[in-house]
Amino acid sequence: MERSSLQNQAAAMKKSFFDQGYLDEQFYQLEELQDDASPNFVEEVVALFLRDSSRLIGIIEQAMDKHPQDYRKLETYMHQLKGSSSSIGALKVKNECTHFRECCAEDNLEGCLRSFQKLKREHAILKQKLEAYFQLLKQMGSAGKATKSGK
Amino acid sequence: MEISRRGGAGPSLVTLKLPMDFPAGLRVLVVDDDPLCLKTIEKLLWNCHYDVTTCPRADTALSMVRDRKGGFDLIMSDVHMPDMDGFKLLELIGSETDLPVIMISADDGKDVVMKGVTNGAVDYIVKPVRIEAVKIMWQHVVRKYQRKEKVLEPVECAEEEKKADENGENTSLAEDDESWKNGNRKKDENDGEDEDEQREDSPPLKKPRVVWSQELHQAFVSAVTRLGIDKAVPKKILEMMDVPAITRENVASHLQKNNILGDQKQLSDGTRAGYAPVNSVSSFDLQGPHIPGQHMPQNQMNLRSGPRQLAATGTTLSLLDRMNRFNSNAQNSNTSRIVPWEQSFNNRQMNSILRSPTNMESRQSQQVLQSDSNLGLQATQGTSSFLDPFPMSTNFAFNLTPSSACPVNSIQQSRQFDQFRQQNNFTADVSTRGQLMNGISGELDDMLLSNLCQQITTPNSHVGGTSAAETLLPSSYGSASQTLYPCVGDNYTNALAGNSFPLATSTATRDILPLGMFGETVPPRSEIELLDHMIGSKPEDNFAPNHWNSNRNTGIESNVVMPNGTETPDCNKFTGAVQCSNSITAESSAAVTTNDVPQSSINVFPNELKNVVSDQFLQQEGIGVIDTELNYEAFSMDDILNYTPGPLPM
Secondary structure, eight states: OOHHHHHHHHHHHHHHHHHHHHHEEEHHHHHHHHHSSSSTTTHHHHHHHHHHHHHHHHHHHHHSSSSSSSSSHHHHHHHHHHHHHHHHTBBHHHHHHHHHHHHHHOOOOHHHHHHHHHHHHHHHHHEEEHHHHHHHHHHHHHHHHHHTTTO | OEEEEEESSSSEEEEEEOOTTTTTTTTEEEEOOOOOOOOHHHHHHHHHHEEEEESSOOHHHHHHHTTTTTOOOEEEEEEESSSSSSHHHHHHHHHHHHOEEEEEEEEEOHHHHHHHHHOOOSEEESOOHHHHHHHTTHHHHHHHHHHHHHHHHHHHHHHHHHHHHHSOOOOOOOOHHHHHEEEEOOSSSSOOSSTTOTTTSSSOOOOOOOOOOOOHHHHHHHHHHHHHHHTOOHHHHHHHTTTOOOHHHHHHHHHHHHOOOOOOOOHHHHTTTSOOOTTTHHHHGGGSHHHHHHHHHHHHHHHHTTTOOOOOOSSSOOOOHHHHOOOOOHHHTHHHHHOOOHHHHHHOOOOOHHHHHHHHHHHHHHHHHHHTTHHHHHHHHHHHHHHHHOOHHHHOOOOSSSSSOOOOHHHHHHHHHHHHHHHOOOOOOOHHHHHHHHHSSSSHHHHHHHHHHHHHHHHHHHHHHHHHHOOOOOTTGGGGGGGGTTTTOOHHHHHHHHOOOOOOOTTTTOOOOEEEEESSOOHHHHHHHHHHHHHHOOTOSSSSSHHHHHHHHHHHGGGGOOOOOOOSSSOOOOOOOOOHHHHHHHHHOOOOOOOOSSSGGGOOOOOHHHHHHHHHHSSSSSSOOOEEEOOOOBBBBHHHHHHOOOSSOO
């Protein structure tokens, strides 16, 4: 059945996220929160995260170009990003935020730059994975409906 | 809202059914500039059946807290916010309210956490917020009430005395009586006669009673704080408070109350010093209409014998009783009235009953006073078995008349109570009551008062818990179930926790509302709301997401606005299954009920108050849980707690 195969695929995908450290326990918590009243809660939250974090990364990037560097401000941005990423369980992104903040605390521009690059990469990868995942879920939903309709 | 009426013919003994899924309905305000976090936390709280309001800005949140005094039970605030530092918000909220604030942040640095602690946050949660933390967040609310209760203890005695002295009149009792009869009714404080239009048949109220709801008290505290201790004169306070329903006299007496204890002179006034109305006695009868009737006459007969000091008729003087100041005059005037149970609360009646204390009684009361909080509990237990609205109050017609040693009364009263108790299946400990009565009727000295107060306070807390009892469904919380409505009375927690009273966990504790300073059991608005929420929960509600959702879906959909990232309006309100959460807020907080019963004489009938509260919840929107029918002034334990005399300028 297509649906079950899709389900397996989605399950495997999700598992890989956890195994590879892209997502942590918090993601499960989000899934727990999803219910009949909010059937797309996880997807909404993830979409919100991807949107806000992309925006924030853009702001940080601009800030990074400034000289002299305002580390306190960068720290604030990073703190925000860290909060969001932890709220959806984006583990790697969150860890990189922590690292970035540490570099800011040391006024380590080089460290900040490197960290930021890594952060952008991780963010991009996560975005890609999550989008693929939810796409798959949508497909599952459609497949399920198709099946129900007696096709 | 599941509020059933019990007690048969008597005044509506509203039985609060504590939902098994407490803390459902706890009103939480979440402040966080990150829309993602706000959405996630909101969903978490929602799933825990809390009543969530979100706010992305600190200044907006502060306005909300200020505008809706008593409208929230708990605040959760992010630490790092662009418009205002979370600690600053914490400080402001802490200075203006007594709301517990929880800090949330992705930052787990020691200094940040330390700052949260030192600035008064009750907890610090590191993001991501997990459901485990949210699920037990209600503990902070309960804890707050517990603390408040303790703070209020020492003040109560003095205040009561003052109140008794101030008001000590039949009129006040009469008012109480009437208010009880009429159920939830706020009384205007101005003119006794006009007090409550619903009560045409009541005797003219001489002194409207103001119910110092939590909100009102907060306004009072703010005004006093702003004026400064030296300049905090009633007139100015009144002006600053700007609450139409209260008068300078109300403020003055409230100020006096909160001015603490020290003033034992009040006791010197034998007539009034006491405890309001016999209500306590009548409350004893809460169980049903018949009981009061039976009770009263007996009481009257027996109690008439001596000075009116002891209102407590043999039952433990519960907190309520203590709170009640018997107004001998009032009591006297009411003696002839035999009314349904609510009337039994009538101070007048009580007074008359009390007024005839015997020497023995006073001695007994003396002993009782000196006994410890168990008394209160006992009383509670006794009453609780009734499901009467005034679980606590019924037991005590506590008339602390300083001047007289109305010893005789106590004994008689004790006997009466015992009888009632038996009739009503009280489980209270008679002997204890007797002692209490003696103590009370005896010379009221500071010690007595303090004993009494303590006892009263304890029972209150206990009562609070027990009140829930009647409808207290065996909840998964076990003994904690009685603390279901912390707002109603932190007492619950206390009661459950440490009282030696075998609190009638299951049935007895019916509506034990926290007793206000004066025994009024109307919880402050917030509590009322909480009660409301609780009441609102259907018995079959269970703490299950599905249920929650279904509740949410029914009827609330229109209210549900899932914050959607940036689209989120400033403050979204999820009302989930709790339907009437806010209704009560506005009004109850502003509830200024005026009975002619002096505040001090506010009956300490938790049940009544509870009923009032429940009624209010059910019927009105948040009128300060004043069950006029029960003639309860809307004093609830929370009110008392809210008084927190400590910080007030003396």
